[in-house]
Amino acid sequence: MTESGTTADPATTTDGPRRRVSARVRILLWLLLVMAVALTSVATVTRSILLREADQRINRLLAQEAGEFTNFEERGTDPETGGPFTDPARLLRTFLVRQYADPDEELIGLVGGAGQDPTQIIQPRDLSGVLPLHEDAAARRRIFDSPAPSGVVHRPSGEIRWAKVAIARPGGEPDAAFVVAFHPGGELGRADEVFRILLAISAVALLLTTGIGWAVAGRILKPVRLVRVTAAELTERDLTRRIPVHGRDDIAALAETFNAMLDRLERAFAAQREFVDDAGHELRTPITIVRGHLELMGDDPAEREETVRLVTDELDRMSRIVEDLLLLAKTERPDFVTPEPVQLAELTADVYVKARTLGDRDWQLAEVADREAELDPQRITQAMVQLAQNAVQHTTPGQTIRVGSRTDGSRIELYVADSGPGVQPQDADVIFERFRRGTARRGTRGSGAGLGLSIVKAIAEGHGGRVRLHDTEGGGATFVLILEEARP
Missing domain, CATH: 3.30.565.10 (Histidine kinase-like ATPase, C-terminal domain)
Known part of the structure; x- marks a missing residue:
């Protein structure tokens, strides 16, 4: 309540009239919100799927390379002696010269500890901007000293995922190892690139949706605007305007309902005008008769009595006319x-x-x-x-x-x-x-x-x-x- 005791207008604030947001804008905003959430969800889920597939592919590759070396170690023969390998360095060298590294993959043989120079390296392809494992002594030491057959090395220069097969002389400690190292930056980068492309496509789709949604919302809401314009143009003297009805959807049903309401209003106003016209027409005669007799009434008691009788009859007739007109006016009511x-x-x-x-x-x-x-x-x-x-x-x-x-x-x-x-x-x-x-x-x-x-x-x-x-x-x-x- 204001100080004067009146209720403040809810459509206004202290800063002025409250701005109205049209139904067309609200529909478009909701559509864009739903589209943005849907497209972002699709892009995020796609990225997650690509990352999961990349992880699975890397794990399969590491397991495959390690399994091939293990199989070669168990069944391979030294080409010089024709028997099993007794020298780890020769075993590694013989195996590695027959291999071909996949993109972002390193195949390394370590002899005499991880701190020593690698015995053999299969140089990785498509590896740029990342420090290779064979040049990173600290990373090699961590991998060689790890008791696990596989793992991940987190480095500032790039993550490495690895699998290792330790080689030990009979009855001795491991003094050599076969290492498969994979640099996942390229695979993960491709997933991120697909994610960025999907976001860009989503942005373009949102722009197209904005234009199409604006046009479609305007077309759908056109009958609603016609309802508003028609309602604004209605007057008591002109209730003949109607909204064109096209199709059989909800908007057409709205237009039909509004037209039916206009029909009822037109009938109601017509009944009102007819009531006023009829009442004026029918009551004018008895009023004239009453007025005439009263103006001509003299002082003779008999004449006054006759005048009163005539006036009373006319007033009774007027009362019956009014009651009948009121009854007819009620016929349009649902409770008639x-x-x-x-x-x-x-x-x-x-x-x-x-x-x-x-x-x-x-x-x-x-x-x-x-x-x-x-x-x-x-x-x-x-x-x-x-x-x-x-x-x-x-x-x-x-x-x-x-x-x-x-x-x-x-x-x-x-x-x-x-x-x-x-x-x-x-x-x-x-x-x-x-x-x-x-x-x-x-x-x-x-x-x-x-x-x-x-x-x-x-x-x-x-x-x-x-x-x-x-x-x-x-x-x-x-x-x-x-x-x-x-x-x-």
């Missing part, structure tokens, strides 16, 4: 109709009992449907009583009015049939509109405002049904509420 299980026989009998009080007519309960249905009993009763009142207005005392209900499969029909003059064909399509009366009046002129049948139609449509009008056999009009979606 509240269905519940209802016994049709009981509902029809209740309507018949209530209708009999409307006038001195020959009331008949024609037929009754004996089943249960889902409908709003209050609204249906209101519609049926309105139809009965309409029948009373267009018949004379003693004429027959029949009330009944029947079913046909899943369809329910509730009807009121009178024996009056009927409805002219040119009036059948207009009498259900607001403030519309038939051009040829049936019988005695009523005092209604022309809203009764509109209310009946609204109640029927609220139940998913309709109102049908047809002639009564023998003369008259029959109004039928057809509830197509009623369920037993």
Whole structure:
């Protein structure tokens, strides 16, 4: 809360309005983040695989060279004597002259200790910028003195991985050794080079993804922008704009939902305008009558009494018009109709009992449907009583009015049939509109405002049904509420 007691606007800060990040930018940033993590993971995993393969290849090479020397030591013969080798130096020299070193590999024979000059060297290939083992006396001493058959020497000038086969005279200490040394810098460097290449390719892929993602996000979000622009351009006087719907994806569903919302808004505003226009049109006449009588009212008690009666009648009519208009305004609300299980026989009998009080007519309960249905009993009763009142207005005392209900499969029909003059064909399509009366009046002129049948139609449509009008056999009009979606 601010000092003045008002709540601070969450969209602003002390430094000014908070900048909004568009959905397009957020989508692109998330896409780039996921792509960057994925590509970096791929490059890292690839590097790990290459390093592991390099380690395995180096270990196989060291084991192979050591195994070949061991086999030669056990089975080889001295070419001068034709028998087994007795001199370690000659054994090493004879074996090494027959070998060919792989890249980054050294084959060395050590005699008389690691500190002495090597007896024989197979010079490594592709070895640059690294101190060879045969020139590194300290490293040779460490390898020769190590009791292990293989290991790693860490040097500032480069790592060496080695395998050793010690040679000892019978019954004596080892005084010679065959050493296989491998300089893994080249192999590891190639793995790092592949890693760098993958990172470079990933960077290019991210740049391409940025451009493509920006374009694709813009295309996907175009309907959303149209929704925002359309919503910004909507006014109470112009609700006709709609969003084009293309395809069947979620964006198209969003556009369809927004268009449906606009349809509902347009109907709501139209109903509001119609309510205001109808109220102004229908209330203007009774207001004029009331004002005229009040202005002309004199001092005569009889005249004042007559004026009060007329004014009261007009005010009552105005009240009925307003109540009917308010009821029609509620028809667009979802709670206008509240269905519940209802016994049709009981509902029809209740309507018949209530209708009999409307006038001195020959009331008949024609037929009754004996089943249960889902409908709003209050609204249906209101519609049926309105139809009965309409029948009373267009018949004379003693004429027959029949009330009944029947079913046909899943369809329910509730009807009121009178024996009056009927409805002219040119009036059948207009009498259900607001403030519309038939051009040829049936019988005695009523005092209604022309809203009764509109209310009946609204109640029927609220139940998913309709109102049908047809002639009564023998003369008259029959109004039928057809509830197509009623369920037993």
